[in-house]
Amino acid sequence: MELQTRIGSPAERQIAPADVDGATLFVGATGRDLREFLFTDTEQAYQAADIAVLSRHLMLDPLEMAFDQTRRVLWIPRNDGKCCAVTIDRNSNVAAWSLLETEGSFQALAMHEGGLLMLVERHSGLCLERLSNAAILDHQQTFTSPTPKDGWEGFAQWSGERRFVIADGVALGEIEIDGDEVLIDRAANALAVGLPFVHAIEGLPLDFGARGAAPDAPYRPVRISLRVGSTDSLTLDAGAGFRALDLGGPHDADRTQDVSVRALGWRRGLQYPPWRITQQAPGALNLLSVTVEAKVNI
Template sequence: MSAVTLIKTGFTAGELDPRLVGRSDLDALAKGAALLENVVVQVTGGVTRRPGMRRSTDVPGGMRLVPFDGADGGAVLAFGPFKVDVIIGDAVAATPNTPAAANWSSLQVPQLSFARLGESLLICHPDLEPRQLVRLASGGWQLRKWSFAIPQGAPAPFPYREPFARFAADEVALQPVKTGLAADQPIPRDSLVTLSASAPVFTALHAGTRLRIKGRQVTVQSVQSTTEAIGLVLEALNDGQTTRDWDEQAFSQAHGYPITVGFWQDRLVVGGSRDLPDAIWMSRTGRYFDFDEGTGLDDEAFRFRLGTERNHAIRALVSGRQLQVFTSVGEWALSGDPLTPATIRADQQTGIGSPVARSLPPVEVDGATLFVSRSGKELREFLFTDDQQAFQAADLAVLARHLLADPVDMAFDPIRRLVLLVRADGSMAAATIDRENGIVAWSRLTTNGLVRAVTHLDGRTWLLVSRNGTVSLEYLDDALGVDGALTFTATTPRTVWAGLERFNDRQVWLIGDGRPMGRTVVTDGSVVLPQPVGTFVVGLAFTHVIEPVRALPLPNRVQDARYRVVRLSFRLLTTLALRLDLGSGPVAQALPAVPGGFTGDHAVRVLGWRRGIETTPWRIAQDEPSPFTLLSVSHQLQVID
């Protein structure tokens, strides 16, 4: 029998995948844990009870969150079926919706993609005509269609400088026929013509679509058959002869709309559409809605496709040192300095792929782009490396693959150094990331309800949370230890507090003047406190749990050796409560009563022999809404050799 002292100096490996418990050779076992729930790992190594969630306002039907920053603090945009709510402060400031303007259903909201353009937000979906949400100078908000550039001096109806593309086979020819004119005669503007195709190309959805014949635009007024339509000439045609030099409006009901949108080198970039998923269109420099390709001058618009043997459906665009293009099967980098139609170059860097069932935008962290893999089980770091002179895509979740289960949203909290991934089951996976020190530490966050979306704006991390059928906007608050929290104040301290109807028939924690005052069940929207207070906080409890890896690194790496924990010492920082389970149930520990919380070592004696991974030597589980930070744990063991 030998005496052994093991010191867990921190938790910088985070919660570990249970499938790693057999890897006694991994250094991560000494720095990780079997379970880290409702705690966040500090970059210094300790774990802290996560912030509580303070309620801001109700957002009925909310499904997605988009930040809209500004000098005045900006706004949080909450998207739901056929609506968008603009939330400023703790109230819905505007809902600029009409059935025709907010044209997305509940099934389409997950596929919406967004890009900020000045005082507006561009909104795309492959099956919907794109929209632009504009913050007006008056302070109001307007939701409207995209408006492409119009040639100077052109009368209505206008020919728009929008993207065009060829969808029909190269051999298909088209002839515009104007009654009374010979085929070699010019056809003037505003003429009605019959458009005759040499093969079936028209569908009923082509009505209202613009075609371009030898560079001149014609609007389809009506469709007569699959090979014939009636068109209105918007720009005078040189003649009415049969030609294969024709194409169609790239974005329409007939062929779908943009998948995603972004900006690079002062150009608006449209990435993919329903029928051309691998195409990229770039606007003229400084003229974001002008896609006139002209004669190929340096500042003119251009288009190209990611031509490979695989079907690359574009999913996201990220502007960095190069334009990063994320597709369903790989990741690309576009270069060109300066960017012109002649200098643009597209190179595939990696072959991971991004999710296709929903829009899950990548996030930027310290110069790296983090994206969820197509499998939904990996968080990849897309990063240019000097030694390889190329982008790499390392998996940041390789030690915690079990936590990445069907992610639906993602955001980065730069203040807490947290990447938050919302899962389909309503919980979150959180990763503390410090790239400079090589730290990626995962934990899981749960709440009494379902988290639907997350975003970060103006120093706050905002969450859409569904509780008891009500969807609310909440934000993380380090001063709270409860969720869905409401705060009340009174000039004269009192014991009876009303206005709690949202908590009816639910158990809540009561906090008066900063002190926990116990739990109770709310009835008739009010509670009675044991003593009068001037500041009252009420909210739902959440339990933080810390459980170490059961496979302790025993001497000689003997997996099934019998051992006895003689003494445990927990190093705490500003902690007010500690509840330990040493094998016979949780027991509250008596910590010194120090204002602001106890900092120091708390030691306990332990009884009983253990073997291998049968049981855990200790477990912390508590819902007290008070500060808690565990820095390290020292184990004094006796081991049978």
């Protein structure tokens, strides 16, 4: 037997490795690193590079992991009830980390027939939930009726809680549920009820040190350009507060478009992100890239 790596794996639990494009991903013995195990021709040996070097704050006490081939996302639930999502494309050298939180805690997950199933502990008990691109709310349940109606039953499990309601594709906002029946303002054939999905995206602080300037040199963002795919709404803070951007209405899911925003004011490189996106409007958001054009005071 030939020893290939000295990294090891966690001793307190067994976490099955995941195969991603010919590489084997496994959690190291510390539980804070995600290793990519593969044979390299240049070294003529097996290597186990850590792809979580800059994501130690996210890689905390993982429980297990599963790779979604369709979305190209590695899902890693944590012991604190949160879940890491790592978008991986080895051909483009991409490993993008994000953190998911829900009203409850992620307990386990598995891939089944091409879909991701999650075991989530909520106030109402354990729920088996399936990740779906058609769902625009978290923990979504859909009710239908052959005839339009404004009174809907079956809400006793959420009594005393607030839920976001969408009737026939129209967002009605959050309502307080105080019993089994809910009355809405308009009659509808379909009612979607769930938790609003709040997403927050921030750009990394700009570092101008490589160009001869101080790492925290004052800079002024001139233009922030965003490329989006199928997106229903977009709220951006370019330094003057959040405001909704005009996307020109819904468009084809296969078509991309560019949106540019002018920014004002001087900032310091490492104090604040150059831009932020935070919103909970139901609907699609497909952010492909962000480019910042800035002037630097060297």
